[in-house]
Amino acid sequence: MAGNATKPRVGVLALQGDFREHIAVLRGFGAEAVPVRRASELPEIDGLVIPGGESSVMDKLSRTFGLRDPLREAIAGGLPVYGTCAGLIMLSSSILDGIEGQESLGALDIDVRRNAFGSQTDSFEVALEVAAIGDPPLHAVFIRAPVVERVGPAVETLAALEDGRVVAVQQGNVLGTSFHPEMTQDHRFHEYFLKRVRAAR
Numbered sequence: 036m037a038g039n040a041t042k043p044r045v046g047v048l049a050l051q052g053d054f055r056e057h058i059a060v061l062r063g064f065g066a067e068a069v070p071v072r073r074a075s076e077l078p079e080i081d082g083l084v085i086p087g088g089e090s091s092v093m094d095k096l097s098r099t100f101g102l103r104d105p106l107r108e109a110i111a112g113g114l115p116v117y118g119t120c121a122g123l124i125m126l127s128s129s130i131l132d133g134i135e136g137q138e139s140l141g142a143l144d145i146d147v148r149r150n151a152f153g154s155q156t157d158s159f160e161v162a163l164e165v166a167a168i169g170d171p172p173l174h175a176v177f178i179r180a181p182v183v184e185r186v187g188p189a190v191e192t193l194a195a196l197e198d199g200r201v202v203a204v205q206q207g208n209v210l211g212t213s214f215h216p217e218m219t220q221d222h223r224f225h226e227y228f229l230k231r232v233r234a235a236r
């Protein structure tokens with residue numbers, strides 16, 4: 036256990052992207068939320084959020100900062116992780132339409148297509164049914180979002196758009212969403228993640 040008995044300590048990967056918004060949401064639920072930029076900080080956290088941003092830049096920075104392999108090891112060791120948008124791409128096992136040489140962490144057995152809605156549909160919002168979260172439907176904001184094009188046998192689909200495209204998944208303690216709950220007032224996905232963090236401690 037890294038945090039104290041009542042407050043889980045949750046890191047937010049702070050190499051790039053909207054990590055500040057995630058920190059604010061997690062603090063709102065009473066977690067101790069801290070930015071993570073170094074491998075030495077990983078043993079000190081009970082869970083990790085990988086934010087939205089630009090996955091190719093995040094990937095490069097994670098390698099430059101010597102974080103890529105320690106991140107893979109921490110997740111393989113059971114660290115609960117939640118990735119939103121670029122964070123979902125980071126967690127995937129295979130990236131479609133990645134930039135030359137772009138790598139991922141392989142924590143979710145899924146193939147993800149970057150910028151899957153094309154330049155015509157840069158961003159949109161929908162009310163999304165998520166059984167794991169319950170009623171009412173979740174207000175989901177998509178920004179240059181990826182979709183999950185292959186879901187491995189150990190991966191549970193948590194949400195799909197009306198046309199069937201998968202936008203939220205879970206594999207054990209690893210969660211990923213194509214959309215950005217930290218940009219709305221509906222933070223039930225963070226709450227769901229924090230429950231897993233508390234259960235894993």
Ligand SMILES: NC(=O)CC[C@H](N)C(=O)O
Pocket residue numbers: 086087088089090091119120121122124149150178179180181
């Ligand atoms: N909002 C986002 O995180 C966008 C993700 C971005 N299109 C990427 O490829 O990483």
